[in-house]
Amino acid sequence: MSTFSGKVALVTGSGQGIGRATAERFATEGAKVCVLDRDADRVEETVKALASGEGAVLGISGDISRRQEVRRAVERCVDRFGGLDVLVANAGISGVQPLLDIDDASWQRILDVNLTGTFLCTQEVARVMARSGGGAIVVTASTNAFWVEANMAAYNASKGGVVAFVRTAALDLARFGIRVNAVEPGVVRTPLAAFVTEDPVAAADYLKRIPLDHFADPADVADAILFLASKEARYITGQTLILDGGLTLGLPEGWNRGSGARDQDSEIRNQKANRS
Numbered sequence: 001m002s003t004f005s006g007k008v009a010l011v012t013g014s015g016q017g018i019g020r021a022t023a024e025r026f027a028t029e030g031a032k033v034c035v036l037d038r039d040a041d042r043v044e045e046t047v048k049a050l051a052s053g054e055g056a057v058l059g060i061s062g063d064i065s066r067r068q069e070v071r072r073a074v075e076r077c078v079d080r081f082g083g084l085d086v087l088v089a090n091a092g093i094s095g096v097q098p099l100l101d102i103d104d105a106s107w108q109r110i111l112d113v114n115l116t117g118t119f120l121c122t123q124e125v126a127r128v129m130a131r132s133g134g135g136a137i138v139v140t141a142s143t144n145a146f147w148v149e150a151n152m153a154a155y156n157a158s159k160g161g162v163v164a165f166v167r168t169a170a171l172d173l174a175r176f177g178i179r180v181n182a183v184e185p186g187v188v189r190t191p192l193a194a195f196v197t198e199d200p201v202a203a204a205d206y207l208k209r210i211p212l213d214h215f216a217d218p219a220d221v222a223d224a225i226l227f228l229a230s231k232e233a234r235y236i237t238g239q240t241l242i243l244d245g246g247l248t249l250g251l252p253e254g255w256n257r258g259s260g261a262r263d264q265d266s267e268i269r270n271q272k273a274n275r276s
């Protein structure tokens with residue numbers, strides 16, 4: 001994989017979780033990194049962690065769902081580093097509520113951050129990239145865009161919208177040399193998914209559905225994001241890269257125990273025993 005030496009990357013939601021791991025990976029690959037998060041303390045922590053490396057880093061606190069804050073953040077990146085080559089539109093929030101209980105404010109906030117925030121960041125950064133000959137945008141969507149989980153209507157709808165937006169943005173921005181792609185992680189060990197990954201009962205239950213038998217680490221997603229932003233992905237645009245350990249492939253091995261599959265398994269075992 002190529003390095004990002006001399007490139008400038010803006011990563012939203014990089015105060016913790018997937019965004020932070022991604023900012024760290026870009027810094028390791030020599031990029032100048034703009035850390036944007038609405039939580040000022042987390043921005044500071046990420047900047048400190050990155051500052052020990054070689055690349056330059058700029059921390060900005062701001063809310064991606066507000067046009068003026070996104071514009072100001074993009075202007076600060078450009079003022080400091082002279083341009084923008086990569087946007088990782090990653091910041092997002094979740095919410096678990098049965099459909100009949102969702103109130104207008106919770107619905108709107110999730111849509112504002114996950115969908116409108118992705119639009120605002122993409123548009124503000126793409127305007128800069130269009131003037132400078134192109135760039136790469138990677139959005140953190142989710143398997144929830146197509147493999148929905150109950151009681152998460154707003155989140156699922158926001159991520160479905162994000163994927164449709166990514167495909168459209170790829171069409172609209174191709175003529176400016178801007179590629180737009182998305183990653184679709186399954187369950188990743190971050191504070192956002194801790195209610196699953198850190199609850200022994202929920203985690204054990206969920207893991208039964210994941211063929212690779214473990215949750216993703218933030219670094220697993222960061223690597224996929226770096227690939228989509230890299231020159232190795234130069235002919236890829238408008239695509240989604242699923243990284244879910246096999247979660248959404250279908251019913252996992254073992255689901256049909258008790259039917260013909262059991263007989264088949266014992267037949268295979270017998271054949272092996274006879275051969276040895």
Ligand SMILES: NC(=O)c1ccc[n+]([C@@H]2O[C@H](COP(=O)([O-])OP(=O)(O)OC[C@H]3O[C@@H](n4cnc5c(N)ncnc54)[C@H](O)[C@@H]3O)[C@@H](O)[C@H]2O)c1
Binds near residue numbers: 017184188189191
């Ligand atoms: N963790 C998972 O299992 C998982 C799975 C699929 C997709 N995702 C997506 O990955 C992205 C990152 O999630 P994570 O798991 O790292 O979450 P996280 O909660 O650990 O981190 C998200 C970061 O984004 C910041 N943020 C939230 N709203 C913001 C806003 N309006 N403006 C600026 N910053 C804001 C938070 O302060 C936080 O630091 C999200 O879009 C999420 O939907 C996560």
